[in-house]
Amino acid sequence: MIRWAAVGVGNIARRFAQGLKFVDDAVLTHVWSRRSEPTAAFAAQHGAVACEHFEALLDADVDAVYIATAHPSHAAFSIAAMRRGKAVLCEKPAAIELAELDTMLAVAQAERVLFMEAMKPPFYPLYRALRAHLEIDPIGEPNFVRAGCGVSNYGPGMTDVDLERVGGSLLDIGIYESFLAIDWLGAPRDVQAFGRLGCGVDVFASVNSVHERGIAQWYCGLDLHGRGDALIGAPGGHVTIDGPWWNPRTATVTYKDGRTVELDVPFEGGGLNYEVAHFCELLRQGRTQSPVISHAVSRQMIDVIDRSRAALGLRRAE
Ligand SMILES: NC(=O)c1ccc[n+]([C@@H]2O[C@H](COP(=O)([O-])OP(=O)(O)OC[C@H]3O[C@@H](n4cnc5c(N)ncnc54)[C@H](OP(=O)(O)O)[C@@H]3O)[C@@H](O)[C@H]2O)c1
Structure with missing residues (x-):
């Protein structure tokens, strides 16, 4: 226990x-x-x-x-x-x-x-089923990821959006897209970002990140209703994970020859339970880090966010 x-x-x-x-x-x-x-x-x-x-x-x-x-x-x-x-x-x-x-x-x-x-996303049953499916019926090595999310909760009177308290859209939401890009395309190499600022933070960011095996194009925002799907492109086809892709349940794999495969894998318990079960298993095995969300992956995710914020001219107040 x-x-x-x-x-x-x-x-x-x-x-x-x-x-x-x-x-x-x-x-x-x-x-x-x-x-x-x-x-x-x-x-x-x-x-x-x-x-x-x-x-x-x-x-x-x-x-x-x-x-x-x-x-x-x-x-x-x-x-x-x-x-x-x-x-x-x-x-x-x-x-x-x-x-x-x-x-x-x-x-x-x-x-x-x-x-x-x-x-949490890589521990959802759909995400795991998608990985397993692509092993047996591949689309080739992914070389492009497109994703995004907006939660539209920023506005006049909102005082708790500042870099010291909660940061902006990149820290809150973009970290998910940063993960998705790294998970499918490898370590980040270069990052370009444009965005909108407000209350001293990014309320919207549009990011292009270059990775070991491809390029990602993604956005995150606090001032638009943009709950999104995710696209993973490869030479032999592409995958669409339906929105919200970070709590995934359905995805479509479309092959170059026109075939499509629909995946529908419901989750129970709100979805956090899968990452928690993974963590408990690691603990029982005496491991000190996850092979899925390793320390290296966490470093890469926040590195992309840091570089994006720098591109927007955002600096943490000293
Ligand atoms: N994995 C996911 O799906 C997911 C989803 C949403 C959020 N998150 C993450 O979870 C974290 C919390 O988000 P939330 O939506 O749960 O926020 P929330 O509803 O505002 O709850 C935050 C909780 O932390 C407490 N707290 C905040 N700052 C604190 C501090 N400096 N010292 C001690 N207690 C503090 C708050 O206490 P008070 O009531 O006293 O302020 C409250 O109990 C964030 O980092 C967010 O990115 C993850």
């Missing part, structure tokens, strides 16, 4: 707790967030202990800590948990810039604990 503690009790922590019910031999036992009332309500709802302080959570007899707070706080909570020997599953983006991620990864290595960024 893997015993979990959660840090943060917001939207994604709720989905995590729901998803955990679909994971065998794993249970949420402790939770902490900085406001006691929502922490107590969350703990009561999920049958966990509400810790009064973060230190109390670290003292708890748990195997793994799930970090579900705002991006700029991921590093401090992750590092503190790893220093106490806990395995850490940290929400995306794991860090707000590469240098910060490297500090976290150095602690993971020094403490020899499992650390993984919670990048």
